[in-house]
Amino acid sequence: MDIRALKTFEACVRFGHFLKAAEELQYAPSTVTLQIQRLEADLGVSLFIRDGKRVIVTEAGRWLHHEAAALLKSIGAMRQTVSDIAAGDKGSVRFAAIEPIASQQLSAVIADFCKARPKVALTMEVSGSRSIAERVRAGDLEFGVCSAPPAKHMLAFEPLIEERLGVMLNRNHPLADRDSITASDLEGLTVLVKEPTCIYRELWEATIDPTGGILFSSMEVGSFHVIQQMVKAECGIGIVPIYSSLEQEGSLVIKPIADLNPAITIGIAYKDQNLLGRAALLLIDAIRGIRNPKLALPGA
Structure with missing residues (x-):
């Protein structure tokens, strides 16, 4: 069963006239007649009764028209969806x-x-x-x-982009007015760091280990948001990527680590x-x- 033949059949039923269907489909009238004849031969039934220049749909034709209309609508939707996907719109x-x-x-x-x-x-x-x-x-x-x-x-x-680690500090922290922080400034402080599988934690540990001799305590925190809140509550300082938007309306500051510059x-x-x-x-x-x-x- 040819899709083009079904489209021709649907147009013939809609217009009740082969010639008008041919005009809409931009086919020669003989092409419309041939497609309907082949469709009838394929199905083994008569779909139309000829009444002069007009045609009357048979019972079998009415049923086929109902099904064909739904099928053609579905095919149209499929074509549109495929086109939208190809264009990136779906x-x-x-x-x-x-x-x-x-x-x-x-x-x-x-x-x-x-x-x-x-x-x-x-x-x-x-x-x-x-x-x-x-x-x-x-x-x-x-x-x-x-x-x-x-x-x-x-x-x-x-x-x-290249991200660099910095030190997040509460505005009230003694180091908050510095332009930058050095590794030795961390001595004796509580440093809030991400979990071991985080790339920023890995970068931090790879950077700080070679300095040696700096004693500070680390606290593992699994969320940058939680680190923000803990620094805001003055529960330590945080090791975070340098983003000015993380500084929370002026209550926090992030300073670069001058002598380490981890990136x-x-x-x-x-x-x-x-x-x-x-x-x-x-x-x-x-x-x-x-x-x-x-x-x-x-x-x-």
Whole structure:
């Protein structure tokens, strides 16, 4: 059963006239007649009774018209959906990002993307770099915004920004008026750090260990938001990426660590750009807008 023949049949029923159906479909009248004859031969029934120039639909034809109309409507919807997906106006995108870049830089990008393409089903997760890289490799995520993945995962990685660790202090802290902090300034303080699997914790430990001889106590806290609140309550100082928006309306400050200057590159990780859907590619392109121009792409 040919879809074109069904479209011709539907038009003939709607107009009650082969010639008018031919005009709408931009077919020759003989083409319409031939398609209806072939459809009737295929089904083994008469679909029309000829009454001069007009045609009357048979009982079998009425039933077929009901079913054909629903089918053609469904096919039209399918064509539109496929077209929308190809254009990036529909479909689904699942990705993940680490904190605090997720809330501090990506949230506005995601909001603009959702406003521009409301039919795209977007899922954004917040997770750690290791987990994100593993899930991108496994195909659970289209892409991730994280630190550079291990070479064994064989993922592409586009650098976006370089983040530097700083010390978050309450405005009332004696060190809050300093332009920068040195490692020795941490002596005797309670330092709030993220969990061991966090890249910022790894960076901190890799940076602070070589200094040696500095005695301070560490408290593990699994959330930057909680670190904010604890520093605000004067329960310690926090080791966090330097984002002015984390300084909470002037009650907190973040100072760079002058003699250590710990930094890490955050970027976009994916398996194969050619395998990504159009919506995912458009979102990645929007995220590229936050890139630090000083960070060149691999091979550039």
